[in-house]
Amino acid sequence: MTVSRKTFWLIPLVLLIAAQFYQPVRTNPDLQGDVNAPGKLGLDLRRSCYDCHSNETEWSWYTNISPFSWWIVNHVEEARSHMNFSEWNTYSSSEKREFYQKILQVTDGGEMPPWYYLPLHPNANLSLETKRRIRDWVKDKTGASTPDRYR
Numbered sequence: 001m002t003v004s005r006k007t008f009w010l011i012p013l014v015l016l017i018a019a020q021f022y023q024p025v026r027t028n029p030d031l032q033g034d035v036n037a038p039g040k041l042g043l044d045l046r047r048s049c050y051d052c053h054s055n056e057t058e059w060s061w062y063t064n065i066s067p068f069s070w071w072i073v074n075h076v077e078e079a080r081s082h083m084n085f086s087e088w089n090t091y092s093s094s095e096k097r098e099f100y101q102k103i104l105q106v107t108d109g110g111e112m113p114p115w116y117y118l119p120l121h122p123n124a125n126l127s128l129e130t131k132r133r134i135r136d137w138v139k140d141k142t143g144a145s146t147p148d149r150y151r
């Protein structure tokens with residue numbers, strides 16, 4: 001049997017369409033106490049972190065497109081398993097303390113939010129003001145002295 005060029009290119013297309021019927025489960029589990037960051041910082045974290053680090057993920061349209069959907073759902077599950085703002089009450093005080101410090105570290109170092117998240121979520125970019133708020137919050141929570149470069 002010979003497969004014409006046209007048919008050949010149809011194969012991946014058909015597979016891609018078929019893949020749309022095979023989707024991962026996007027969950028939003030019940031909240032178990034929120035981190036309750038004060039005032040504007042609460043909004044900042046919601047905007048920049050909650051799609052991955054909370055149970056309040058807003059599943060955008062592109063999370064419905066296979067095969068990306070598999071990667072995204074996996075990624076969110078992983079982020080939640082590391083640190084979940086919606087399960088803050090389940091953490092011990094030493095875990096919380098460690099998270100506060102890590103939050104400062106990864107936002108200060110520009111690792112979070114991840115770069116690949118930003119093109120589709122430009123609002124998630126951390127402003128200097130937000131970084132200052134994070135710094136003040138972490139200082140307030142841990143008493144640790146923190147980098148001074150945002151003053």
Ligand code: HEC
Nearest residue numbers: 048049052075078079082083102103106107112113114117
């Ligand atoms: C697009 C998804 C995504 C967004 C948005 C995101 N993160 Fe993450 N984050 C992850 C993933 C996945 C991991 C775990 C793997 C890794 O470290 O890269 C992680 C790891 C972390 C860790 C390390 C936790 C540990 O136990 O080591 C911290 C702290 C963190 N993120 C804070 C934040 C903060 C604060 C924001 C918002 C300013 C944020 N992240 C936004 C996906 C995300």
